[in-house]
Amino acid sequence: MTQGTRGGAATRALGVLGIVLLLAGCDSAPAASGEADETLDTRPMVRVAQVRNGSAEQRMRFPGVVQAMDRGAPAFLHAGVLSERLVERGQRVEQGEPLARLHNPALEPALAGAEGRVKELDAHLARLERDVERARVLRERSLVAEEELDRLVAERQATAQVREQAVAARADAAAQVEEMTLRAPFAANVADLLIEPGDFVAAGEPVLALSGIDGVEVAIRVPVTLGARLTVGMPVQVSPTLQEGRFQGRISSVGRAGSALVPVVVELDPDPRLVPGESVQVYLSVATQPSLQVPLAAVQDPGGHAPYVLALTDEESIRRVAVAPGRLENDWVTIAAPLALGDRVVTAGQGRLQQGDSVRVLP
Template structure:
């Protein structure tokens, strides 16, 4: 009796020990799951936003007159007189200075004398031809004599045309001895004084027009893709203040890294020589922007970001390659076409990227 009782007691103890072991196994499994969850990398995320509709970039420049000229004589000689001084207003066609060239005046006089000589010869031949025709009707001279006079008269008339052309050229050359204003403007600089010898084409003064101002700016050639001629732009004066309207008048060809653009304005309160800034508004290169800390390997050849993927309550990450655009503060523009489907509202990792693997689970700090 006592032996069977010991056996029964031993069997019950074995069953109790087996149940305890199973409970311990379940607890260890739960602990392992909790440990796996706790070991997931902790990250911070931020949302991708839509880029602003318009960006403004500023380029400095100095205002100048739209009409500018440095008048010069076509011929060499000494400056005989200068009728204007620096700061004077001039009108179109006004005589500004005169040149002394001893070779041009005699040439014009000789051409004028040749025209008068040929004119007198033609008049005499016309009278001789009239008398000869009268004598021919009375059969007092031969037809050959009349033909000779007609030939001489035709040659004289041809010579008159050549003499008149030579006179016109000489008079034009003589007129170049006077320097005239090409437009209404102001004398901004005087470069020669009476008595100075001037070479052909050497400027005598500098003129600036009074109708309209412009500013020339230098900008990267890559920006030409979004600039259009006659486009409205803004001008501002950093020292005096105020904003004004202008228009793109001329754009460079973009054959080099840097190019030029000219902006014109009719604002009466502006003056040549003032420093202004040209504000050019443009659409950013990408329609999206993401925080700069989200970009991994920004100096490499394959920058990317970690996008947060939600599957129920489980959070994981996946790498997405991007092509970064223009930096704007702490945000960088990206083109959706080069971002593998990134969209506004997507969350990307901005801190804790060093432990991430593709498809790995993460915990997000709120």
């Protein structure tokens, strides 16, 4: 290769290198300029969110247990010994079906005595009827005094009144004996057996427990302030604890107890999966007053004595605003504060920000 050829190649290489350096300089100049601009802006960077209106409903959850709408614990009116139990645990019984029998040695003799007294008075009254008729015939013949006829008529009337009292006593004794047989007050399943045959039963002591078959309900207790806002017929949702699904129901009664908690009964729509004893959660949705909400991350010192948020002015400067946090809903908290709908509050980058600091808002 000649010397002239080598010189031409070197010249071309230097030209290419110059072009590359020129292009690199053109590309890096804007970047360097941008970095310089960012370096000059030393304001802290923050993220913000706008204050919004809270939901028009407050959703609350209360635990409960499904129970039959008709429940009972039948008992005898008199004391005695349980002589016979006619049902077993879990058995289905119909209304009026006998459940158990009691033995009381004083009741049946009382009924027998009342029946004997009525029969005795019936015989006496029949004899007086005949005596009155005979005295009336004799009086027509002037063979007996008027006073004698009047005496017999008065005695007959008095005996008739005594008989009415004896009949009432017999009916009462018969009812007492009938009460020795315990009967189902409604169609139900026998939930539990509380007394065994041969045991002594006090008057009014439950013998067994019945669970009705005509629907189920849930009884819960809520604070008095909430109970005052609930009405009969209000729809609710019920969710079982140990299975999937949501069931519809409605409030059937609201108590007005003077204590801190008010009893509320929720009637459920029929469903074979809801059985007495099932543990559930009852969800209530109650209308609330309009309120402001901010993200929970915007509230500083939420559990302290002076919670606050950092709000932004139109000039992107910090304004510290004291707040009173309320209920939490999906990471947004209801607040009472001198803020307006749409105001911006800092949710990230609070750091060491102070009142009046100027910040830069990230997109």
